[in-house]
Amino acid sequence: MSVVTEELSYRGRELESISDAIDDVNVLKGKTWSKKSELDENKSKKSFRNYENACDRVKDFYRLQHRKQTVEFNLKARAAFRNRKRVSMSVWQAIELLNTLVDESDPDTSMSQIEHLLQTAEAIRRDGKPEWMQVTGLLHDLGKLLLLFGSEGQWDVVGDTFVVGCQFSEKCIYPETFRSNPDSRHPVYSTKFGIYEPNCGLDNVMLCWGHDEYLYQVLKDQCTLPPEGLAMIRYHSFYPWHREGAYEHLCNENDKKLLAAVQAFNPYDLYSKSDERVNPEKLRPYYEGLIAKFFPPILEW
Ligand SMILES: O[C@H]1[C@H](O)[C@@H](O)[C@H](O)[C@@H](O)[C@H]1O
Ligand SMILES: [Fe+2]
Ligand SMILES: [Fe+2]
Numbered sequence: 001m002s003v004v005t006e007e008l009s010y011r012g013r014e015l016e017s018i019s020d021a022i023d024d025v026n027v028l029k030g031k032t033w034s035k036k037s038e039l040d041e042n043k044s045k046k047s048f049r050n051y052e053n054a055c056d057r058v059k060d061f062y063r064l065q066h067r068k069q070t071v072e073f074n075l076k077a078r079a080a081f082r083n084r085k086r087v088s089m090s091v092w093q094a095i096e097l098l099n100t101l102v103d104e105s106d107p108d109t110s111m112s113q114i115e116h117l118l119q120t121a122e123a124i125r126r127d128g129k130p131e132w133m134q135v136t137g138l139l140h141d142l143g144k145l146l147l148l149f150g151s152e153g154q155w156d157v158v159g160d161t162f163v164v165g166c167q168f169s170e171k172c173i174y175p176e177t178f179r180s181n182p183d184s185r186h187p188v189y190s191t192k193f194g195i196y197e198p199n200c201g202l203d204n205v206m207l208c209w210g211h212d213e214y215l216y217q218v219l220k221d222q223c224t225l226p227p228e229g230l231a232m233i234r235y236h237s238f239y240p241w242h243r244e245g246a247y248e249h250l251c252n253e254n255d256k257k258l259l260a261a262v263q264a265f266n267p268y269d270l271y272s273k274s275d276e277r278v279n280p281e282k283l284r285p286y287y288e289g290l291i292a293k294f295f296p297p298i299l300e301w
Pocket of ligand 3: 116
């Protein structure tokens with residue numbers, strides 16, 4: 001394991017290398033993260049994202065996320081990201097570091113994150129899609145590393161995303177839970193356009209803070225992915241927009257183009273969750289080759 005050039009301040013203490021971080025993750029795993037080894041049964045498309053029958057873990061997650069994702073928090077989280085000392089590591093190290101977390105917001109998978117990333121990428125590759133899209137699939141959830149980089153919990157990392165600073169959309173899952181968010185009673189933030197101009201473009205709105213936005217911010221100046229790939233990363237959890245058609249009044253022409261890309265990506269993210277298991281070590285050489293085409297050997301995370 002190569003040594004990290006910068007030190008990472010993590011849960012109040014300094015880590016000198018990524019292997020320290022991985023050890024830490026392994027310790028934490030037993031305490032806060034559970035990992036089931038069983039692959040979910042093959043599912044029909046309809047049985048994905050069934051939030052009505054989701055377990056309490058998922059419902060509790062959204063209650064918290066919808067209460068705590070406010071404009072005030074968003075501004076704070078973005079500033080914290082800009083001011084934080086960044087960690088240096090390769091893409092593959094990042095994948096390994098992420099591997100032990102279980103996403104509390106996800107009703108559809110109990111697989112490890114590395115499997116989810118590889119299954120997404122493999123499904124894209126099987127369909128003969130371009131290399132940039134395969135590698136986008138491989139990376140798209142790496143923003144969940146935020147869990148190790150100072151997030152307050154899972155509620156500011158995972159889950160579907162929505163816009164803050166204007167009325168919460170009824171198209172979000174469990175929309176009634178926004179009632180406990182103070183912004184839902186704010187004189188400006190609770191209005192249709194809130195702090196935004198009509199059709200200002202998604203680039204100019206604040207999506208709730210989480211793994212999509214974080215990874216987009218990390219990668220936008222450190223890779224050669226096309227805008228469509230970056231949009232797939234930035235908006236893949238934005239289901240109220242890409243699946244339900246919400247927020248059209250904030251979108252511009254460019255967003256319409258990106259919407260098509262995000263929609264093309266979504267089935268690979270979602271439905272590959274029932275695919276056969278993958279072997280990370282076997283697939284690694286192929287994907288390391290792809291990574292080298294689009295990313296420098298070491299990135300700042
Ligand atoms: O990776 C996440 C996660 O799996 C969530 O459960 C889902 O709601 C998000 O949209 C997705 O991006
Ligand atoms: Fe995701
Ligand atoms: Fe995903």
